[in-house]
Amino acid sequence: MSNSITGKRKRPGDILLYGVIGLFTAAVFAMTVYFVVYIFSKGLRGLSLAFLTTAPNPIIGTLGILPSIINTAYIILLTLVFAVPIGVGGAVYINEYAKSRKLIRVIEFTTETLSGIPSIIFGVFGNVFFCVFLNLKVSLLSGALTLTIMVLPTIIRTAQEALKAVPVSYREGAAGLGASKWTMIRTILLPNASGGIITAVVLSVGRIVGESAALLLVAGGSAMYLPRGSFFQQIQSSGSTLAVELYRYAYSRGENEVGFAIAALLLIIVIGLNLAVKLIGKRINRGAK
Amino acid sequence: MTKITTENLHLHYGENHALRGINMLIRPNKITALIGPSGCGKSTYLKTLNRMNDTVPGVAITGSVLLDGEDIYGSTVDVTKLRKKVGMVFQSPNPFPMSIYDNVAYGLKIHGIKKRLLMDEIVERSLRGAAIWDEVKDRLKTPALALSGGQQQRLCIARTLAVSPEVILMDEPTSALDPISTMKIEELMSELAKQYTVVIVTHNMQQAARISDYTAFFLLGEMIEYDETQQIFASPKDPRTENYITGRFG
Numbered sequence: 269m270s271n272s273i274t275g276k277r278k279r280p281g282d283i284l285l286y287g288v289i290g291l292f293t294a295a296v297f298a299m300t301v302y303f304v305v306y307i308f309s310k311g312l313r314g315l316s317l318a319f320l321t322t323a324p325n326p327i328i329g330t331l332g333i334l335p336s337i338i339n340t341a342y343i344i345l346l347t348l349v350f351a352v353p354i355g356v357g358g359a360v361y362i363n364e365y366a367k368s369r370k371l372i373r374v375i376e377f378t379t380e381t382l383s384g385i386p387s388i389i390f391g392v393f394g395n396v397f398f399c400v401f402l403n404l405k406v407s408l409l410s411g412a413l414t415l416t417i418m419v420l421p422t423i424i425r426t427a428q429e430a431l432k433a434v435p436v437s438y439r440e441g442a443a444g445l446g447a448s449k450w451t452m453i454r455t456i457l458l459p460n461a462s463g464g465i466i467t468a469v470v471l472s473v474g475r476i477v478g479e480s481a482a483l484l485l486v487a488g489g490s491a492m493y494l495p496r497g498s499f500f501q502q503i504q505s506s507g508s509t510l511a512v513e514l515y516r517y518a519y520s521r522g523e524n525e526v527g528f529a530i531a532a533l534l535l536i537i538v539i540g541l542n543l544a545v546k547l548i549g550k551r552i553n554r555g556a557k
Numbered sequence: 558m559t560k561i562t563t564e565n566l567h568l569h570y571g572e573n574h575a576l577r578g579i580n581m582l583i584r585p586n587k588i589t590a591l592i593g594p595s596g597c598g599k600s601t602y603l604k605t606l607n608r609m610n611d612t613v614p615g616v617a618i619t620g621s622v623l624l625d626g627e628d629i630y631g632s633t634v635d636v637t638k639l640r641k642k643v644g645m646v647f648q649s650p651n652p653f654p655m656s657i658y659d660n661v662a663y664g665l666k667i668h669g670i671k672k673r674l675l676m677d678e679i680v681e682r683s684l685r686g687a688a689i690w691d692e693v694k695d696r697l698k699t700p701a702l703a704l705s706g707g708q709q710q711r712l713c714i715a716r717t718l719a720v721s722p723e724v725i726l727m728d729e730p731t732s733a734l735d736p737i738s739t740m741k742i743e744e745l746m747s748e749l750a751k752q753y754t755v756v757i758v759t760h761n762m763q764q765a766a767r768i769s770d771y772t773a774f775f776l777l778g779e780m781i782e783y784d785e786t787q788q789i790f791a792s793p794k795d796p797r798t799e800n801y802i803t804g805r806f807g
């Protein structure tokens with residue numbers, strides 16, 4: 269036996285394993301590409317300017333998805349307005365202020381459980397609680413409140429992780445300079461956790477955009493008209509988001525052209541969101557160097 | 558003349574009796590070194606001087622610490638003001654992930670100094686005070702984390718100087734640094750002692766002997782001996798001090 273360190277050998281088992289892994293990776297990649305190309309090839313040509321910027325007009329027989337785009341924007345906006353302050357505030361409270369270990373564990377258990385519940389159950393609950401009990405009717409507002417409960421666990425957990433990841437030495441440094449706890453949270457913790465928090469927000473937007481079943485029950489299943497009246501009247505009226513529209517077109521009407529067009533639009537939004545998350549991650553990493 | 562007086566100071570971390578009746582007078586504008594084997598309570602003692610131990614769960618502190626005659630553990634004390642007066646430099650450099658300028662300006666901002674000109678002036682003065690101005694003056698807007706370890710530590714000293722403290726506590730400030738950076742910080746400390754009261758924890762006997770005016774030897778939570786540094790190193794009174802200094806244990 270030579271004592272040299274050269275003579276690297278590949279074992280047959282390794283080669284087989286690498287081969288199998290490579291094959292699966294290629295298959296998953298190919299399927300994704302096929303899927304995206306398929307949706308785009310069928311849907312993109314339907315995305316005309318008129319389709320995107322008008323409401324459906326049954327009299328002259330034109331279709332348009334502007335109402336559902338606006339509904340989607342409203343629901344995203346409202347949900348974030350509710351969920352981000354509560355979620356980030358909750359995470360700060362749990363991490364920085366809550367004294368009782370027991371309370372923390374109860375909250376963590378609850379958030380974890382909530383994040384595993386199928387969305388339709390949130391829909392049923394939201395319908396009973398927001399629409400009926402609080403008398404908010406089937407409306408964009410009820411939809412946003414229901415989605416708030418749905419995305420809150422993700423935001424709390426992610427914000428918590430991001431807060432925990434801020435090094436103790438930064439906290440000590442701030443405290444050593446005389447920063448009060450709240451000052452330290454405001455000037456050191458939150459800015460340093462912002463990358464994680466923004467990622468959570470973007471992922472939540474993805475979830476909101478993609479939700480259909482629950483919203484059908486609490487926000488409404490039709491987007492024939494543009495919202496009317498004041499802002500508050502608008503959010504108290506019912507309306508379907510893009511995903512709900514897609515569900516409706518694809519399922520009940522069989523108008524597949526339209527369905528594919530909406531699908532392509534949703535896909536563009538989701539891909540855009542994921543790119544945004546990537547970019548944010550990159551910028552944050554660069555900032556830390 | 559004393560800057561800080563500790564009287565019969567006891568500290569418990571839960572069951573662990575970490576400080577056992579420390580009585581000590583720290584003189585103004587001098588460097589006081591705390592030496593002793595690992596775990597003897599040096600860092601713990603240092604932290605009681607600006608109440609950085611307060612938030613440790615299960616900590617119990619009795620006795621008193623007087624700063625200019627005022628009990629810093631008194632019920633009316635504003636910890637924020639205390640820490641502005643008694644600054645701290647940590648064992649490993651811990652600049653914030655911001656620009657060099659913002660690191661130094663941080664303390665000013667949180668204490669309500671907002672005027673740009675005044676801030677610029679204090680930032681420059683503090684960086685000069687920490688002997689790092691020449692190295693960073695052309696890149697004040699670049700990230701502090703890109704500096705070398707030694708530069709980061711001097712930046713942290715500058716950050717502390719910016720809030721105009723009267724006392725600077727340093728917990729092994731050079732233990733993570735190379736010899737040249739260490740030398741720079743030692744020179745800096747002698748310079749600082751003209752204006753500030755400096756208390757430093759060190760494991761390096763030569764360092765204590767070189768730079769400090771007074772030395773306190775700690776062992777198992779007690780302060781065994783405290784005297785002028787020359788006295789401690791030339792003729793310690795307690796055999797345990799002598800054993801430690803000469804390297805026979807610890």
Ligand SMILES: Nc1ncnc2c1ncn2[C@@H]1O[C@H](COP(=O)(O)OP(=O)(O)OP(=O)(O)O)[C@@H](O)[C@H]1O
Pocket residue numbers: 570573575593594595596597598599600601602613
């Ligand atoms: N945050 C803490 N919680 C509980 N016990 C602690 C804490 N910090 C220190 N101790 C304990 O208090 C005692 C003194 O620790 P301290 O850190 O003051 O020692 P030290 O003299 O600074 O040691 P070293 O030279 O290794 O830094 C040790 O027994 C240590 O385990």
Ligand SMILES: [Mg+2]
Pocket residue numbers: 599600601728758
């Ligand atoms: Mg220590």
